[in-house]
């Protein structure tokens with residue numbers, strides 16, 4: 272049989288069956304999704320489970336009756352004579368019963384699959400919602416971690432993948448009842464046939480279990496590659512990337528990369544599939560041998576007069592059905608154990624807990640802020656990074672002040688903003704707000720009172736109005752408020768140009784979407800900050816694509832509108848920066864200088880140098 276060193280080891284037997292503990296919370300989740308549908312499918316399946324044995328038994332009665340009638344002396348000739356004689360009445364009733372059972376089985380089957388498909392869809396929706404709800408509670412740090420992304424990806428796949436598991440579990444309940452009913456029949460006639468059955472089936476079961484676990488391990492180990500595969504496919508063909516892919520002629524490069532990854536996938540899957548097919552064939556053959564030994568025995572006993580012809584068909588039928596059922600059940604048990612391993616991914620995702628939390632007795636956010644924010648020797652290193660992004664960072668952001676942050680790329684400006692908004696907590700030092708550590712405040716209130724627009728703000732494929740309303744989504748229907756925010760960020764000119772104004776779908780992903788220019792997007796994004804009644808306003812360089820006049824105007828308004836508010840603005844344009852009350856020059860994650868534009872220019876430091884460089888460019 273083909274084999275290869277690259278297959279990961281199958282998970283241990285214990286681990287595999289240990290995963291079955293996940294079934295309980297899973298079933299609880301199914302039940303919560305819809306108690307009515309769950310109960311209905313169970314009850315109907317139990318009813319349906321008993322139909323096969325009854326059908327087979329009536330079949331036996333029919334044959335026995337026919338055999339008996341054939342032997343009746345002077346039996347009637349035509350159908351009419353048979354009917355008139357009344358001899359075939361019992362046979363008629365049996366035939367009608369058999370027919371009715373067949374119809375019933377059909378109807379029940381259809382209703383069950385209808386209910387199952389409804390239940391599965393609801394379960395998948397409920398799981399997706401739970402996944403999104405849980406993801407929303409987690410830290411930014413988690414999302415930036417590649418391993419977490421693998422885990423999230425695996426969990427996400429489980430939301431739809433687990434529908435098969437549900438169907439499988441329900442079918443198992445049904446099949447077990449059927450098996451018990453057949454086995455009871457068989458035990459009454461020929462107990463050791465059951466033993467023969469078990470011996471013939473065990474190897475197949477163990478084989479299935481082994482290959483299922485191996486396929487899970489393979490899947491698990493390959494999550495990073497699979498994410499890369501998806502990423503490459505997405506990059507090669509998406510509206511966001513099409514422009515650059517064309518200009519740079521990246522198709523070939525991306526396709527090669529895809530093919531390389533996909534080929535490795537295929538090779539590993541093929542190896543496993545071949546081994547599985549090989550062993551599976553062997554085990555099935557063992558089962559078939561078992562069946563024919565049993566068949567020969569039943570035939571022999573019938574010849575010996577121990578069984579009637581009806582018994583022969585009933586027993587042979589029972590044995591064949593039992594074999595198929597048990598084979599199916601064993602395969603599906605082991606696949607359930609395998610699927611339960613996948614549930615681990617889902618439940619372990621739900622167990623990831625955020626570290627950035629509100630304290631138990633949070634302080635209310637100060638309205639208004641009286642003193643401001645104080646950074647005390649703050650140090651922060653991104654997870655897994657060797658370098659400190661900011662360190663020994665100390666400064667005060669006074670209440671009501673407009674502070675500009677300047678510094679070269681990578682100086683730590685954005686990191687500072689992330690710390691201020693508690694997207695991260697400092698590794699060293701602390702940040703105070705009105706004399707108390709930021710961590711003492713209610714997290715939602717803290718974030719709710721900050722209007723922050725990052726340089727990599729999100730371009731939502733939503734209507735223009737919603738793109739602004741996301742700044743305060745619960746005020747989405749307050750059109751006057753949206754209009755005010757639009758006007759403040761000068762997005763009103765953008766809005767006026769859109770064919771459907773506020774209702775215009777923007778972005779190219781959906782039908783009738785209109786794409787905006789970079790600067791137009793920025794104006795829309797900045798309006799989000801004005802949707803909030805925020806105590807602190809922060810613009811982290813979302814203006815880079817604005818033309819000089821627009822940026823100047825945006826910042827002038829920003830300054831005006833930040834009256835009485837505490838504000839931070841980050842920009843590389845000195846014409847804007849100089850409007851701030853105070854400027855903080857960052858270098859290598861720490862404060863190098865601070866003061867007004869005039870003070871800093873006269874100090875002949877980095878600020879003056881950068882200012883000169885930019886000014887020289889315009890002369």
Ligand SMILES: Nc1ncnc2c1ncn2[C@@H]1O[C@H](COP(=O)(O)OP(=O)(O)OP(=O)(O)O)[C@@H](O)[C@H]1O
Nearest residue numbers: 415653656660678679680681682683684685686687
């Ligand atoms: N998510 C992250 N994970 C790891 N390191 C990061 C992350 N974000 C930033 N860094 C690192 O932290 C340092 C500071 O980055 P930061 O984004 O704060 O700089 P910045 O001053 O805002 O730069 P720019 O002017 O380019 O926006 C950089 O050296 C960067 O490599």
